[in-house]
Amino acid sequence: MPTALITGITGQDGSYLADFLLSKDYTVIGMVRRSSTVTFERIKHIQDEITIIQGDLHDQSSLVDVMEEYRPEEVYNLAAQSFVPTSWNQPVLTGEVTALGVTRLLEAIRHVNPKTRFYQASSSEMFGKVREVPQRETTPFYPRSPYGVAKVYAHWITVNYRESYDLFSVSGILFNHESPRRGLEFVTRKITNGVARIKLGLTKELHLGNLEAQRDWGFAGDYVEGMWLMLQQEQPRDYVLGTGQTHAVREFCEAAFGYVGLDYRDYVIQDPRFYRPAEVDLLVADPSKAKRELNWIPKFSFTELVQLMVDADLKLVAKDIS
Numbered sequence: 001m002p003t004a005l006i007t008g009i010t011g012q013d014g015s016y017l018a019d020f021l022l023s024k025d026y027t028v029i030g031m032v033r034r035s036s037t038v039t040f041e042r043i044k045h046i047q048d049e050i051t052i053i054q055g056d057l058h059d060q061s062s063l064v065d066v067m068e069e070y071r072p073e074e075v076y077n078l079a080a081q082s083f084v085p086t087s088w089n090q091p092v093l094t095g096e097v098t099a100l101g102v103t104r105l106l107e108a109i110r111h112v113n114p115k116t117r118f119y120q121a122s123s124s125e126m127f128g129k130v131r132e133v134p135q136r137e138t139t140p141f142y143p144r145s146p147y148g149v150a151k152v153y154a155h156w157i158t159v160n161y162r163e164s165y166d167l168f169s170v171s172g173i174l175f176n177h178e179s180p181r182r183g184l185e186f187v188t189r190k191i192t193n194g195v196a197r198i199k200l201g202l203t204k205e206l207h208l209g210n211l212e213a214q215r216d217w218g219f220a221g222d223y224v225e226g227m228w229l230m231l232q233q234e235q236p237r238d239y240v241l242g243t244g245q246t247h248a249v250r251e252f253c254e255a256a257f258g259y260v261g262l263d264y265r266d267y268v269i270q271d272p273r274f275y276r277p278a279e280v281d282l283l284v285a286d287p288s289k290a291k292r293e294l295n296w297i298p299k300f301s302f303t304e305l306v307q308l309m310v311d312a313d314l315k316l317v318a319k320d321i322s
Ligand code: NAP
Pocket: 007, 008, 009, 010, 011, 012, 013, 014, 031, 032, 033, 035, 039, 055, 056, 057, 058, 077, 078, 079, 080, 081, 082, 083, 097, 121, 122, 123, 124, 173, 174, 175, 176, 177, 178, 183
C-alpha cells in the first residue's frame, strides 16, 4: 500500500486525514515541528500506527530529508499558520510558512521524486471580498488578510509547478470545516465550548466579534476524503469543496445555545476586540465540480455539525470539572 506524508498532522485536518488513510491501509508519515511541549492531543489515539518525524516548513533541508528517507507516493501539505487574526499580528511569519513553505516543499518533491502526488490545502479565504456568489474554481480571488494573500501565493505556485514541471500538484479550495477537534480560537469551537461552559455553570458570558459574517460550514471528516479523492484522479485538477449552504455566526449561536435549551441573546456579548481590520462577509461554495468529477458529497448537515460539537464539548467540560 502507498506511503503518504502529512504535514500538519497534529492539526484538525491532519488528524482526520491520518485516520482516513490508516483505514485505507496507507503507511502514514506525519511531519511535526519541534516544540518544547508535545502537541499530539489529536493523534494520540493513532500514535502507535503512524511514523512521526521532525521537520518544519521553514527549513528546506528537513523537507528534502523526509522526502529522501520515506519516498512517499502522496504528500498532503496541511501545515500552515492557519488562524486569520494572527496573520495581521505576524504577517511575515504567515508568509514564510503559509506561502513560501509550499515552494520549499514543492522544490523538495521536484528534486527528490517528481512522480509524487501533491495536495495543497487552499482556502475559501482567497475569495475574500467575493466577486461572485456562490464561489467556484473560476471565481477571481480577492483576499482580505495576510493569511488570504499567502494562500493565494500558495495556490498559484501549486498550479505553476504543475504547468512548469508537470508535477501532479493540486489545490483543494476548501470552505470552512469544523469538528470537535477544531482549535478553540475558531468561532464554531469557541461557541460550542462556551455553550458547554455556560450550561455547566462555569461562566455566564461569551465574548464574540462580528455575528453577521456568513460561512459555509461543513464537517472536517467529510473534507479529508475529498483531499484523498483529488489525488486519485487521472489528471491533476483543482477543486472547491463546500456544502453550498451558508449561515451567519449569529445562526450558529442560535443553534448551539438552542440545542441545550438556552437563548444566545442572554449570554453572547459583542466585543470589538474580536473584530478584524478587514472582514470576509460572505462565503458560500458551488461544489458542483467536485460532485461531478469526484463524486464528493458532504454527509453532515449544519444542524448535525452543531449538535456533534456541542455534545463533544459538554462531555469534555464535564470531564474537566469532575
Ligand atoms: P490547524 O488545526 O491550525 O493545523 C495547522 C497545522 O500546521 C498544525 O499541525 C501545526 O503544527 C502545523 N504547522 C504550523 N506551522 C508549521 C511549520 N512552520 N512547519 C510545520 N508544521 C507547521 O489547521 P487545520 O484547520 O487542520 O487546517 C489544515 C490546513 O487547511 C491549513 O493549511 C489551513 O490553512 C487549511 N484550511 C483549513 C480550513 C478549515 O476550515 N479548517 C479551510 C481551508 C483551508 P502545531 O500543532 O505544532 O501547531
